[in-house]
Amino acid sequence: MARKKKGVSTDVEDLNLVPIMNLVVCLIPIILYGTVMVKVGVVNVNAPKFGMGKATPSDDEEKPLNLTLGIEETGFRLKAGGADINQLLGVDPAAAAPAADPAAMPAPGVLIPKKGDTYDYVELYNKLVVIKKAKPDESIINLTADSKIHFEHIIKSMDAIRYQLEQDSYSEMDAYKEGKIRKDGNKRELLWPDVVFAVAQ
Amino acid sequence: MAEKEKTREEIVAEWVQAEGQRLRAERKGRRDLKDTEGVTINSLMDAMTIILIFLLMNYSLDPIKVDTSEDLQIPASTTEISPSATASVVVTAKEIVVADKSIVEVKDGTVGKHDKQSGDENSLQIQPLFDALTEQATAQKEMARLRGAKFDGVLTVIADKRIPYRLLTEVLYTAGQAEFAKFKFAVAKGGRRGT
Numbered sequence: 001m002a003r004k005k006k007g008v009s010t011d012v013e014d015l016n017l018v019p020i021m022n023l024v025v026c027l028i029p030i031i032l033y034g035t036v037m038v039k040v041g042v043v044n045v046n047a048p049k050f051g052m053g054k055a056t057p058s059d060d061e062e063k064p065l066n067l068t069l070g071i072e073e074t075g076f077r078l079k080a081g082g083a084d085i086n087q088l089l090g091v092d093p094a095a096a097a098p099a100a101d102p103a104a105m106p107a108p109g110v111l112i113p114k115k116g117d118t119y120d121y122v123e124l125y126n127k128l129v130v131i132k133k134a135k136p137d138e139s140i141i142n143l144t145a146d147s148k149i150h151f152e153h154i155i156k157s158m159d160a161i162r163y164q165l166e167q168d169s170y171s172e173m174d175a176y177k178e179g180k181i182r183k184d185g186n187k188r189e190l191l192w193p194d195v196v197f198a199v200a201q
Numbered sequence: 202m203a204e205k206e207k208t209r210e211e212i213v214a215e216w217v218q219a220e221g222q223r224l225r226a227e228r229k230g231r232r233d234l235k236d237t238e239g240v241t242i243n244s245l246m247d248a249m250t251i252i253l254i255f256l257l258m259n260y261s262l263d264p265i266k267v268d269t270s271e272d273l274q275i276p277a278s279t280t281e282i283s284p285s286a287t288a289s290v291v292v293t294a295k296e297i298v299v300a301d302k303s304i305v306e307v308k309d310g311t312v313g314k315h316d317k318q319s320g321d322e323n324s325l326q327i328q329p330l331f332d333a334l335t336e337q338a339t340a341q342k343e344m345a346r347l348r349g350a351k352f353d354g355v356l357t358v359i360a361d362k363r364i365p366y367r368l369l370t371e372v373l374y375t376a377g378q379a380e381f382a383k384f385k386f387a388v389a390k391g392g393r394r395g396t
Contacts, residue, residue, distance in 0.1 A: 021246060024253060025249070028253060031257060034262075038269055039391065041281065042285075044384070047382045148310075148367070149366045150362060155362075159394055199325070199374075
């Protein structure tokens with residue numbers, strides 16, 4: 001009859017965690033170095049175009065649209081070299097670009113004024129969808145801005161013009177924010193994807 | 202004598218009792234100490250493991266790393282395109298950096314005219330940046346030649362969200378002169394449209 005000896009400890013010895021701890025303490029700074037708290041993405045743009053030359057007159061019916069989005073202190077301005085932007089958008093030219101001084105020449109293009117302190121990205125999207133529907137083969141948009149406009153507004157504007165959302169038109173900012181990009185299978189439907197920077201010298 | 206022997210027995214019994222108590226106390230003390238040590242290292246181990254997993258989940262293998270600071274806050278965007286290994290230029294609120302070297306000082310969103318081509322304030326070309334980017338382009342061309350590939354001329358621009366459009370175009374123009382023809386703007390993923 002085997003009997004358990006009295007006084008013999010049956011406790012299992014604890015693991016020695018110190019070497020593991022040492023390893024973990026060494027690993028943490030190494031991984032910390034490669035850790036990013038901000039996930040970085042990129043936005044592609046084409047090479048800048050400097051100096052907006054006049055389009056050469058041509059008899060061809062299909063002139064390039066040469067659509068330009070200008071970001072101004074007062075809002076967005078849409079212009080098109082190859083077509084009448086007001087006609088494309090179906091707006092009255094006088095109402096589209098009201099001049100501060102009635103005697104002065106109205107600024108060309110269509111102005112989308114700011115709403116309070118913020119740019120009206122919803123209206124910009126709505127108008128760009130209308131132009132895209134009129135000119136479905138065009139994909140190039142020139143982007144220009146006043147010299148003091150912050151880089152942040154340029155990126156936000158590019159976000160608004162690149163992709164076609166589920167709806168063609170939004171009236172509320174909240175619905176626009178939540179709007180998902182329209183997909184054709186797995187491919188995202190593009191609106192004006194080829195952004196070209198432009199500066200008038 | 203009997204009293205004396207009894208006293209000795211008593212002394213021995215007291216000693217045995219005292220020794221027993223001391224040993225018991227010592228053993229208990231050792232056990233308490235061991236328990237305390239174990240608890241501390243286990244908690245620490247748990248904390249370390251959690252930190253390690255958190256860091257591993259955020260570990261990035263992206264070729265472009267952005268160290269955001271007070272002078273460099275990149276704008277947020279809805280883009281889903283990931284960065285690729287290209288030459289890069291960093292434009293912060295205070296300086297322009299190429300290959301971890303500060304090239305030009307930026308003050309109030311502008312570059313001083315002494316850093317412009319021919320000292321002309323209206324020039325779009327930033328001369329020290331042009332020199333640094335030309336050097337980068339030459340190195341990239343050489344690397345492309347050794348790999349048997351073609352120099353693609355792509356430049357990633359990591360810029361602070363508050364820099365003005367004028368400075369951005371000066372940087373792009375200068376890069377264009379240094380044979381970089383395609384650009385990628387670094388942005389923070391996860392931004393929301395219109396905000």
